[in-house]
Amino acid sequence: xxxxxxxxxxxxxxxxAEVPEAYGFAAQRGLPVFVLGYGANTIGRDxxxxxxxxxxxxxxxxxxxxxxxxxxDGVDGADGANAADGTRRIRVMGGEYWDAVVEYSVNRGWxxxxxxxxxxxxxxxxxxxxxxxxxxxxxxxxxxxxVYDAVEGAFMVLTKEELAFDYxxxxxxTTASGRYFVISVTLGLAPGQMARPxxxxxxxxxxxxxxxxxxxxxxxxxxxAIRAEKLPDPTVQASAGSFFHNIYLTETEAEAAxxxxxxxxxxxxxxxxxxxxLIEQVGLKGQLLHGMRVSEKAPLVLINESAKSYEDxxxxxxxxxxxxxxxxxxxxxxxxxxxxxxxx
Ligand SMILES: Cc1cc2nc3c(=O)[nH]c(=O)nc-3n(C[C@H](O)[C@H](O)[C@H](O)COP(=O)(O)OP(=O)(O)OC[C@H]3O[C@@H](n4cnc5c(N)ncnc54)[C@H](O)[C@@H]3O)c2cc1C
Numbered sequence: 001x002x003x004x005x006x007x008x009x010x011x012x013x014x015x016x017a018e019v020p021e022a023y024g025f026a027a028q029r030g031l032p033v034f035v036l037g038y039g040a041n042t043i044g045r046d047x048x049x050x051x052x053x054x055x056x057x058x059x060x061x062x063x064x065x066x067x068x069x070x071x072x073d074g075v076d077g078a079d080g081a082n083a084a085d086g087t088r089r090i091r092v093m094g095g096e097y098w099d100a101v102v103e104y105s106v107n108r109g110w111x112x113x114x115x116x117x118x119x120x121x122x123x124x125x126x127x128x129x130x131x132x133x134x135x136x137x138x139x140x141x142x143x144x145x146x147v148y149d150a151v152e153g154a155f156m157v158l159t160k161e162e163l164a165f166d167y168x169x170x171x172x173x174t175t176a177s178g179r180y181f182v183i184s185v186t187l188g189l190a191p192g193q194m195a196r197p198x199x200x201x202x203x204x205x206x207x208x209x210x211x212x213x214x215x216x217x218x219x220x221x222x223x224x225a226i227r228a229e230k231l232p233d234p235t236v237q238a239s240a241g242s243f244f245h246n247i248y249l250t251e252t253e254a255e256a257a258x259x260x261x262x263x264x265x266x267x268x269x270x271x272x273x274x275x276x277x278l279i280e281q282v283g284l285k286g287q288l289l290h291g292m293r294v295s296e297k298a299p300l301v302l303i304n305e306s307a308k309s310y311e312d313x314x315x316x317x318x319x320x321x322x323x324x325x326x327x328x329x330x331x332x333x334x335x336x337x338x339x340x341x342x343x344x
Pocket of ligand 1: 034035036037038039040041042056094119120121122123124125126128129130131132133172173180181182183231232233234239240241242337
């Protein structure tokens with residue numbers, strides 16, 4: 001969002017062994033730690049951060065072929081051979097750019113993460129909020145992650161089951177928020193392609209463009225084109241992607257919403273009411289609020305056009321949430337994480 005103050009210290013770690021050192025540095029000074037990736041889903045407050053920001057700068061992607069080990073010495077990770085069903089395991093160091101991981105997979109004709117093309121950020125952050133887009137989420141392909149546990153002061157492996165993934169959730173941003181530093185991510189990917197029906201916007205795109213190639217490469221190109229048309233490029237326009245979560249409804253709530261004429265999407269992941277639709281219905285699509293633009297093309301996205309401070313963003317957010325609540329009775333929930341001194 002390009003808002004917020006400065007941090008007292010920033011440590012960039014390039015080796016697993018430097019992770020405990022970084023936490024030790026903070027502990028010696030009695031300072032809190034905030035782990036940052038690329039910052040695509042994180043917002044700073046105006047008073048800055050009176051603590052230590054630690055960033056994973058470990059890069060590298062490698063196939064685990066039974067003997068290969070890019071991970072942390074002494075950690076009993078996914079050293080298994082590739083499975084009989086053709087699934088390949090790759091270990092990605094957390095400082096790798098997520099989109100480079102998608103490119104790596106697509107180049108090999110593997111399916112699993114092609115619809116997650118062009119999501120800005122580092123690989124280590126992908127499991128934190130279980131990134132998802134166009135019908136895929138990282139939990140579909142994730143096998144396990146290597147972490148440093150700041151509470152126990154030890155390296156360990158957390159399996160997919162232990163991470164308890166849900167819509168934009170894992171233990172990393174809920175029950176164990178702030179506890180683990182993600183070092184690497186192991187994914188299981190297989191040769192093949194996504195099954196139809198695809199996500200609505202992909203179906204629309206392929207019918208409009210007469211596309212018959214559904215290979216991972218083709219889906220990556222389609223998703224990239226759809227995203228380029230709809231979403232701001234974070235290197236040019238400051239945003240945090242979707243600023244609010246969609247609203248998930250129980251069956252009773254979904255029926256009540258439908259009775260009022262609200263469009264409820266019933267998907268495999270539950271009954272979803274689009275937050276973008278709610279924002280549009282209260283007339284805020286395309287509006288400029290305290291320097292924050294409610295995107296015309298994707299109303300869930302707030303773009304920092306001329307906001308000067310976190311305070312401006314907070315005012316814009318309050319206005320949007322208030323209008324949606326007054327008209328529909330739903331409180332929108334913010335997606336991006338905030339670096340705060342209070343929670344530290
Ligand atoms: C234009 C735009 C489009 C986007 N589109 C999507 C989308 O389609 N789908 C989607 O799911 N998201 C989307 N996002 C959100 C964002 O890209 C993802 O959340 C991404 O995973 C953030 O990665 P990051 O490295 O920037 O994480 P950051 O914002 O730096 O951090 C996010 C969270 O991860 C934690 N974290 C980061 N690194 C580590 C680590 N090594 N160990 C432990 N915790 C860590 C942080 O503490 C923080 O809680 C979008 C964002 C933008 C700006």
